[in-house]
Amino acid sequence: MTCKIRDILKDQTPQVSFEIFPPKTDAGYDSVLSAAEKIAALKPSFISVTYGAGGGTSKNTVSIASHIKDDFGVTSLAHLTCVSSTREEVHQVIDKLKEKNIDNILALRGDIPKDNAFPLPNQYRYACELIEDIKQQGDFCIGAACYPEGHVETEHKKDDISNLKTKVDCGVDFLTTQMFFDNNIFYNFLYRIREKGILVPVLPGIMPITNKKQLRRSMELSGTAVPQRFLAIIDRFGDDPEAMKQAGIAYATDQIIDLIANGINHIHVYSMNKPDVAAAIMNNLSAILKIED
Numbered sequence: 106m107t108c109k110i111r112d113i114l115k116d117q118t119p120q121v122s123f124e125i126f127p128p129k130t131d132a133g134y135d136s137v138l139s140a141a142e143k144i145a146a147l148k149p150s151f152i153s154v155t156y157g158a159g160g161g162t163s164k165n166t167v168s169i170a171s172h173i174k175d176d177f178g179v180t181s182l183a184h185l186t187c188v189s190s191t192r193e194e195v196h197q198v199i200d201k202l203k204e205k206n207i208d209n210i211l212a213l214r215g216d217i218p219k220d221n222a223f224p225l226p227n228q229y230r231y232a233c234e235l236i237e238d239i240k241q242q243g244d245f246c247i248g249a250a251c252y253p254e255g256h257v258e259t260e261h262k263k264d265d266i267s268n269l270k271t272k273v274d275c276g277v278d279f280l281t282t283q284m285f286f287d288n289n290i291f292y293n294f295l296y297r298i299r300e301k302g303i304l305v306p307v308l309p310g311i312m313p314i315t316n317k318k319q320l321r322r323s324m325e326l327s328g329t330a331v332p333q334r335f336l337a338i339i340d341r342f343g344d345d346p347e348a349m350k351q352a353g354i355a356y357a358t359d360q361i362i363d364l365i366a367n368g369i370n371h372i373h374v375y376s377m378n379k380p381d382v383a384a385a386i387m388n389n390l391s392a393i394l395k396i397e398d
């Protein structure tokens with residue numbers, strides 16, 4: 106049985122998906138798998154598995170994504186980045202994904218590692234080149250990333266949207282957004298891209314910030330604006346781990362409820378490897394996720 110995310114996204118009942126990252130070393134493998142199992146037990150619409158956040162690659166993404174699908178019974182979305190690999194290496198990973206019958210790939214350029222030369226001659230430069238290769242190699246459902254506040258490397262927001270249109274036209278089935286902490290930024294972005302003819306489903310990406318260190322790391326990755334309302338939370342609760350966790354989960358829940366209230370039915374949550382955070386969010390939404398349109 107195939108389970109393509111583009112088909113899941115046709116369902117108009119509110120649904121939540123989660124993201125996890127593979128271990129940095131093999132020693133962490135079992136604990137990540139156990140977190141994935143607990144998150145899968147919450148029955149999200151799918152679980153995505155990153156591939157070297159902040160640069161680099163991961164040899165465990167394919168294996169974790171295949172356990173999620175085959176052993177834990179939840180659709181998986183394997184991230185694949187192309188900037189830290191040769192074309193040949195990328196083709197080998199695509200082959201492995203095909204072998205394991207993984208239907209969904211999030212095709213990313215990837216973060217540029219600090220000490221690497223970029224772009225390398227004859228290697229990948231943009232996500233759209235990766236998308237073209239994935240399409241040639243198999244029948245995958247392809248997702249890609251988009252940036253409601255503009256990509257950090259792009260000078261003009263309008264260039265970012267025209268680059269996004271080029272990317273989507275290469276054969277993207279759905280988009281996930283970079284994290285944002287103010288829903289108005291997302292609504293505005295959605296309006297602007299629809300106006301430019303980008304019509305694929307867009308999943309807002311919500312990151313529950315449950316400690317101070319994570320906020321710093323997330324800001325480095327995304328360059329996202331942090332609203333005053335959220336800064337006040339960090340200021341007041343940042344040094345009390347339990348209070349910060351509760352406030353971060355409540356803030357993310359509030360964003361999700363507002364999105365669902367405004368007709369956005371599929372939400373991607375960057376809860377990363379934290380089953381307790383994922384469970385708390387699901388619990389906060391228990392009645393809302395049963396509502397039919």
Ligand SMILES: NC(=O)C1=CN([C@@H]2O[C@H](COP(=O)(O)OP(=O)(O)OC[C@H]3O[C@@H](n4cnc5c(N)ncnc54)[C@H](O)[C@@H]3O)[C@@H](O)[C@H]2O)C=CC1
Pocket residue numbers: 155184186212213214215216217230231232233249250251256257258259264265268269271272281282283284
């Ligand atoms: N869920 C996730 O894991 C997410 C990851 N990211 C990360 O964001 C980074 C960028 O990845 P992608 O969005 O896939 O890259 P991309 O290739 O779509 O865009 C990268 C930059 O190049 C520009 N660009 C794209 N296509 C172009 C073209 N044809 N001509 C000229 N300029 C072009 C874009 O405007 C942007 O500034 C990666 O670090 C990725 O890992 C971002 C959001 C979510």
Ligand SMILES: Nc1nc(=O)c2c([nH]1)NC[C@@H]1CN(c3ccc(C(=O)N[C@@H](CCC(=O)O)C(=O)O)cc3)CN21
Pocket residue numbers: 126155157158159216283284310319322323326327375377
């Ligand atoms: N530029 C960019 N690269 C990404 O890989 C990425 C995004 N943006 N935005 C969306 C998601 C969010 N991602 C994230 C977000 C936070 C952490 C994080 O907090 N990492 C901590 C903890 C790691 C650990 O516990 O081992 C870190 O310090 O790296 C990781 C990946 C991955 N994704």
